[in-house]
Amino acid sequence: MKNGGILILSGPSGSGKSTLCKYLQENIPDIYFSISTTTRAPREGEKNGKHYYFVSQVEFFNDIKENKFLEWAEVHGNHYGTSLGPIQEALALGKLVVFDVDVQGHRGIKNYYAGACSVFIATKNKQVLKDRLSSRQTDSEETIQLRLMHAYNEMKHIKEFDYLIINDDITTAKEAILCIAKSLPYKQDPDNSARLCKEWLENLS
Structure with missing residues (x-):
């Protein structure tokens, strides 16, 4: 089975995250985009179950x-x-799971994965x-x-991230995010590394 991976994208609203997510979807076959659940009202063109799961405050807090x-x-x-x-x-x-979240969401996912x-x-x-x-x-x-105020607060947390992409040129940004995504199957995973070492030691006996 292929190794799955997790890629978290964060950044201010308007930075180009949605465009980069769409580009990944077009260029990586085994990919799953995490769809957020929200209590906000749908914007024009947004569909329930495709862009977000739109729920009431009561439903959200029950979850x-x-x-x-x-x-x-x-x-x-x-x-x-x-x-979850x-x-x-x-x-x-074995799919690549992609998140489009704010810095709070990033911290929560990193704590879990x-x-x-x-x-x-x-x-x-700005x-x-x-x-x-x-x-x-x-x-x-x-x-x-x-x-913009929220973006300023998010910028303070840049150092918490593994990579930084300045989306000044969309073509360059697309190439960068695709390169990062394709490298994830080779990224060290502590559990897999420990399992591999254990198997090697067992086979030496």
């Missing part, structure tokens, strides 16, 4: 009580969580990010300012 989330957090007044079951199934099938690989996606400066958010024409000026 917390039943320990169904790998991690969960409150962001911009809404709650987001990562369901589908992830375990995908890893058992210490061997996970993490990448922070950023723009070269103005570039602001221009991207404004060009979406989906958020009010107040919401954009809140997102």
Whole structure:
């Protein structure tokens, strides 16, 4: 069986995470994208079960009580969580599991899966990010300012990540994320390494 892997993508809203996730999906056959559960309202074009699982506050907190989330957090007044079951199934099938989460989510996943690989996606400066958010024409000026403030707080945690991609050129960023993703089957896993050493020692006797 192929070894599964975990790739965590984080970064400010507007940094290009969704574009890079789509590129990975187009270029890696055995891949599973973790779909977050959220209490926020769907945006135009978003579909339940494809982009997010949209639930009520009551449903969300029931799932917390039943320990169904790998991690969960409150962001911009809404709650987001990562369901554990589908992830375990995908890893058992040897798939690459990709997460698109904020820095809080990254920390929770790393605590659960210490061997996970993490990448922070950023723009070269604040103005570039602001221009991207404004060009979406989906958020009010107040919401954009809140997102920029949140981005500033996220940037403080860059050193917690294994890799940093400055998404100044989308072609270069795509090449970088694909290179990282393809290297994951060869990344050291403490459990697998210990198992291999044990098998070697047993075969020497």
